[in-house]
Each structure stands twice: as structure tokens, then as C-alpha cells.
Amino acid sequence: MTTLWLTILAVALANAAIKASGPVLVGGKELPPRASAVISLLAPALLAALVVTETFGEDGTLVLDEKALGVGVAAVALLLRAPVLVAVFLAAFTAALVRAFG
């Protein structure tokens, strides 16, 4: 039990240090244009990676399941300019529906 809590504490401290490092190192300086060009592309890169790993990744393997179907439906809804909440709801609803009757 103590080992578990020590591990949790260590991970929490490491996490805080990681989160602090970026803002402290970069500081308030204006970044050179090359650096800010890279940084402005970090958001689409991170988000794209989060989408695919959350959708298809499961314990270190790639899976194509009801969740992926739900996310696919949300993508179509967004392309058809559906409101955000509708698209997110459709993702969960589709996954639940296919799991119930599939």
C-alpha cells in the first residue's frame, strides 16, 4: 500500500515538473519565427495523434471496434456542420447502439 502511494506521489511530482518546464524555459520571450512556426503546428500534430490513439489504440494494439464507428459518425456529423455537442453525443450513442444490438 505504501509503495503504491509513493509511486503515485512520485508520478505526481514528475508530472508537475514536466508541466512547469515548458513555461519556465520558454519564458516571456518572443520566439524566433522558425520556432513559432513549429509550435503553431504542435496543436494539430498532438490532436491528430490523440484522436487516432484514443480511437484505435487499446493496450498496445490497434483495434477497430464500436468506438471507432462512433467516432466515424461524429466525423461525418462535423463535416455536415452539426453542432459540437450533437457530434459528440452521436459518437457515444452510435457506440452504445452497436454494442447493444450488434
Add this chain to the structure above:
Amino acid sequence: MLNARFGPMGAAIGPYLKGGPLRRALEGQTVLDASWALASRGGGRFDREFMIGATVPQVVAWLGGTAVGVLGGDFVGDPERLGLDAIFPAFFLVLLMEELRGGRSAITVALIAAVLALLLVPHAPPGVPVIAACAAALLGLRRAS
């Protein structure tokens, strides 16, 4: 490992936080995936107040929700049955679509990042695929030069 992604995220938002090193370090703690992405104003700009404002209610709901889940989780049953696991990727997808309006280089970078992450999932520990996919943003070097 999973949380190493907060490194590049913090570097991206760094120029928009206020105060000395200690204050920046504290404000950096409010970087969460969803708040960070929502505070992104495109073109690498970030809205500091918006991110902190988005994080505070999330932390309250997160801690409260965890407590409820630990104490009463048995009542809900399997969250997958309700399709709740599809909500996170769908939400990230919403934010990604916003970013992709930034132009062709954003789309190219997103595609490369997605392919990199997919290729790495079976071979790397959790968290590594997302970090490695950030390398796609280096394409910005070519554009700027």
C-alpha cells in the same frame, strides 16, 4: 511517460503565461489536454485566461467524479455499454477539425502525426506514440525558412 506530452504543450503556451519563473511554473500546472486545446487560438497563439478558466471547473469535476466513481461506480455498470469511451476521441476530433482550418500545412502535419502515432502504438509504450507524433510539427521549419 504518458504525461510527457505536457512538455511540448507547455512550451507552446509558455510565451502567453505571466510573471516570473515560479508564477509560470504554477500557471503551467493548469495545462490539461482539453483546456490547452480549447485555449488554442490558431497560428500558435493561446488564451491564458481561457485555459486557466477551463481547467478549474474540470479539476473540481474530475476529483468529484473520481470520488463518486470510487464510492458508487457499481451502480453505473460498464461505461463502455453507454458508449462513453467514444466521447474523448470524438471531442479531440472536434478540436482537430478547428485546427485544420489553419490551412494546408496544418492538414499535412496532422496526417503525418496520425500515421506516425498509428505505426507506433503496437511497438511503443503508452504515451510514446503521441510524443513522437509531435515530430511532425518540425515541418514548420521548412515553411518558415
